[in-house]
Amino acid sequence: MNPANYLVLSGLLFAIGSVGVLVRRNAIVVFMCVELMLNAVNLSLVTFSRIHGNLEGQVIAFFVMVVAAAEVVIGLAIILTIFRTRRSASIDDVNLLKY
Amino acid sequence: MDPLLLAATAPITSTSTGEALTFWIIAPIAVIGALGMVLARSAVHGALMLVANLFCVAVCYLLQDAPFLGFVQIVVYTGAIMVLFLFVLMLIGVDSTESLVETLRGQRLAAAVLGLGFAGLLVFPLGKVIKDQPAAGLEAVNQAGGGNIHSIARLLFTDYVFAFEAVSALLVIAAVGAMVLGHRERTGPKPSQKETLRKRIADGGVLTPLPGxxxxxxxxxxxxxxxxxxxxxxxxxxxxxxxEPGGGSxxxxxxxxxxxxxxxxxxxxxxxxxxxxxxxxxxx
Incomplete structure (x- = not known):
């Protein structure tokens, strides 16, 4: 097996995540799809790090993880705040960013 | 990729059989988990599918000489972040099903076609270009720094120290932001015990605790x-x-x-x- 197969897996996961973002309506599920895309990118970073024999890819993947954690915290807090005012977690209900 | 560098560090053209076997077991599970998350009707099922997928990705990290990232993935993602997701799911209510009515006509079909095309665009040229490219491998780099974790730490605190500090500031800001967003200002005065009791009596419900x-x-x-x-x-x-006392049977x-x-x-x-x-x- 060639190490490039990990890149193929990463591309598949990214495409599935993007389809999920396009199709699903529940804000939390959309958010989970974004997480999946971030993970696919991380996997490709780690694979490129191995292909090039250079650890910087792993360091950048680590930074991506930290930023993703911060993003999850803020994103879920925003979803909760919207749910409090709208009583809905559907992204179709927040098409007007007013009131 | 520099061919001289590759020649110097004993490139990997084919991984070991064990790694190949693990990959061919793990990769379909990862894809099935991702598909299940997109297709699952219930958001909680989707979250569990995502946990399986993240776990498989962590195994992929472990296979590729990245033990630190692999364990961080398990602890942070499948541990902390997914628990946070499930918490919010339970707060919002797991039975809040999403409407199946398409607001844009043909959106799902278009998204599926787009996704397939995107996957093909990503996978086929990529696979063709890098199919026979050898990989340099990380053993030499990991050994030079005294292990994977030590090497990553050295990079993190020398070349990437500014990014490291910026990211730590970002984490503090995110924590404060989550508190600000989660805080709710009380609009009215807090009801006293007397008011609570009066309300209970006025509502006419059962005043005493219910029996077991x-x-x-x-x-x-x-x-x-x-x-x-x-x-x-x-x-x-x-x-x-x-x-009535002494009443009938x-x-x-x-x-x-x-x-x-x-x-x-x-x-x-x-x-x-x-x-x-x-x-x-x-x-x-």
């Missing part, structure tokens, strides 16, 4: 008539025993008596002749 399960009474109160097992509605229902007093007794009750206070065991499920 299996007790044939509607409340833990002496003025509430207990119910007898055997008669009444359902399997567990029973007719209320007569309250409980079996003799039929439904008419209980109906009269129930008619005197304030509305909403008690619910027919159901004992608490059944009343909690059916009536209240």
């Amino acid at each position: 399960p299996g007790v044939y009474a509607r409340a833990d109160s002496a003025d509430q008539q207990p119910a007898l097992p055997g008669a009444g509605r359902g399997l567990t229902g029973g007719a209320p025993a007569p309250l 409980p079996a003799g007093d039929g439904a008419g008596e209980t109906g009269d007794a129930d008619g005197d009750d304030p509305p909403g206070a008690t619910d027919g002749s159901a004992p608490v065991g059944a009343g909690k499920g059916s009536g209240l």
Whole structure:
């Protein structure tokens, strides 16, 4: 097996995540799809790090993880705040960013 | 990729059989998990599918000489972040199903076609270009720094120290932001104990605590008539025993008596002749 197969897996996961973002309506599920895309990118970073024999890819993947954690915290807090005012977690209900 | 560099560090053209075997087991599970998350009707099922997928990605990290990232993935993602997701799912309500009506016509079909095209665009040229490219491998780099974690730490605190500090500031800002977003300002004054009690009485509900399960009474109160097992509605229902002292036999007093007794009750206070065991499920 060639190490490039990990890149193929990463591309598949990214495409599935993007389809999920396009199709699903529940804000939390959309958010989970974004997480999946971030993970696919991380996997490709780690694979490129191995292909090039250079650890910087792993360091950048680590930074991506930290930023993703911060993003999850803020994103879920925003979803909760919207749910409090709208009583809905559907992204179709927040098409007007007013009131 | 520099061919001289590759020649110097013994490139990997083909991984070991064990790694290949693990990959071919792990990769389909990862893809199935991702597909399941997109396709699952329930958001909680989707979250569990995502956990499986993240775990598979962590195994991929471990296979590729990245043990630090692999374990961070398991601890942070499948541990902390997914628990946070499930917390918010439970807060919002797991039964809030999303509407299946398409607001844009043909959106799903277009998204599927787009996704397939995107996947093909990503996978096929990529696979063709890098199919026979050898990989440099990380053993030499990891050994030089004294292990994977030491090497990453050295990079993190020398070349990437500014990014490291910026990211730590970002984490603090995110924590403060989550607190600000989660905080709710109280609009009215806090109700005192007296007001709470008055409201309870005005609502006309049961004032006393409800009795435990299996007790044939509607409340833990002496003025509430207990119910007898055997008669009444359902399997567990029973007719209320007569309250008057020295009254007739409980079996003799039929439904008419209980109906009269129930008619005197304030509305909403008690619910027919159901004992608490059944009343909690059916009536209240």
